[in-house]
Amino acid sequence: MQILTAAEMGEADRRSVEAGIPIATLMDNAGKAVAHFCRPMMLPPFNSNGLVVALCGKGNNGGDGFVAAQELARNKRPVRIALLGRCEDVKGEAAAALAAATSCDVIEVNDEAGLRVALHSAVLILDAIVGTGFKPPLRGLAATARDVLAEVKTPVVAVDLPSGWDADSLAQANPGAIRADAVVTFTRPKLAHVFGHLTTAVFGPVVVREIGTPPSAISSSTQLTWAGSSKALTEKPRDVNANKGRYGHVLIVGGAWGKSGAPAMASLAALRAGAGLVTAAIPSSILPIVAAMTPELMTTPLAEREGYVEAANAAPAALERLLKGIKVVAVGPGLGTEGEAAEFARALVERCTLPMVIDADALNAFAGKADLLREAAKDRTIVLTPHPGEMARLIGKSVADVEADRISTARSFATTNGVTLVLKGWRTLIAHPDGRIAVSTTGNPSMAKGGSGDILTGIVAALLAQHPDDPAAAVEAAVFVHGLAGDFAVRAQDEHTVLATDTVAHLYKAFQAGVQDPRGFTWIAGTYRAGSLRR
Secondary structure, eight states: OBOBOHHHHHHHHHHHHHTTOOHHHHHHHHHHHHHHHHGGGSSOGGGTTOEEEEEEOSSHHHHHHHHHHHHHHTTTOOEEEEEESOGGGOOHHHHHHHHHOTTSEEEEEOSHHHHHHHHTTEEEEEEESOOTTOOSOOOHHHHHHHHHHTTOOSOEEEESSOTTOOTTOOOSOOTTSOOOSEEEEESSOBHHHHHSOOSSSTTOOEEEEOOSOOGGGOOOSSOEEEGGGGGGGGGSOOOTTOOGGGGOEEEEEOOOTTOOHHHHHHHHHHHHTTOSEEEEEEEGGGHHHHHTTOTTOEEEEEOEETTEEOGGGGSHHHHHHHTTTOSEEEEOTTOOSSTTHHHHHHHHHHHOOSOEEEOHHHHHTTTTOHHHHHHHTTTSOEEEOOOHHHHHHHHTOOHHHHHHTHHHHHHHHHHHHTOEEEEOSTTOEEEOTTSOEEEOOOOOGGGOSTTHHHHHHHHHHHHHHHOTTOHHHHHHHHHHHHHHHHHHHHHHSOTTTOOHHHHHHTHHHHHHOOSBOTTSOEEEESOOOTTTTOO
């Protein structure tokens, strides 16, 4: 699913009209989509007759709100349209939508007092003041509405975007926008929908609904897509005549004395994510510890010196034995940087010709040596999974430099070196060698724990092993389901208590969950639960 700018969305609307789909039709479909979303998300049954207030502007976003209000009123629910301004100032398709809202009470709001009266007794508020075409800041009555809504606890559903949020913003937060408990947008997500934290709650819904825009009218120049689209890869049923050989043999290479947990967790995650076989290659001194993680895991010892792997493990004959029957290699979890560990990592990457995931200390082995990765990546898939600190070391810059322009940093490194780069953080980026970048919208603060990166490494390796013909989608799906499993884990616990292995325990829920609900809404953020708008 492409991610659009505000201008690209406007162009899609223009092309839709050229294709014979009037703006009035798009507006009608958008408003009905908002109403459709709101119905099962209302407060409990004893509030089923509670008042809904559609807080509307005079433009097309207000028109969407007028249609949504009328649609909800048709279902015998009391609905009030609170128009910021005068009815006579509403023009075009929005005016027609307002005139058609005959089942709603309409109030013209001209000051704060009138706004408070209009909002009195509301059990749900629709924010349809301004949408994608708006450029901040909010002024006048719209700014007043923002301040008033900050005081009340009534759930707010934003139509298209929380009013005051720039659709082209990459910012995580925007205190100048109206708060939202859920967001319903149309056709495709815009930049703000994927990069911004638009809702008051961590898991507030941000959903997209098709409204009739022809696919041919949609075009994006950013080369940005939503990683959740690749989630479908994990939902394909396996053949009834399946066997373990069809799902790949993953080799996890890592570990050092005192760092047995990292390769153990990566191995467990690879097994849980569906790899047919997983072998952990670790220093012989920690082999019993890693082997105890789960009986399904196979192990092979690596020669070591003072607890760290020796470079001799990457000698041609040793590698031939180590890689026999292997489909994907993941190297780095717990490897360490002392002794010959970095030398071993570089030699392994250079001499191995299999698809490979490089993480943690194996990444640090290439600090300032990206040219070695570029040479190794020719004619095969290499996936790097750095956090901002590791990324900074790879390119010889500061973390602040990386965070200042994550998209350009990731894209430049991936295209220059021919690798797939997973730049972790708020909205993890998956940058591909051809310049495309997928953005993952799953994950939460509970995952800021040691071991989360090791879990991701195992999941990426497992999906690469199962889907060798579509490595790009495999990596995107892996990142997405990892974050989604973390979202399920924190729902079952508390963000302070979740461990990396708890995420593995909830992987099955992430695999089972779809990104589109039965009503046709694609969930960019959040997971559907009836009544989840309650604060």
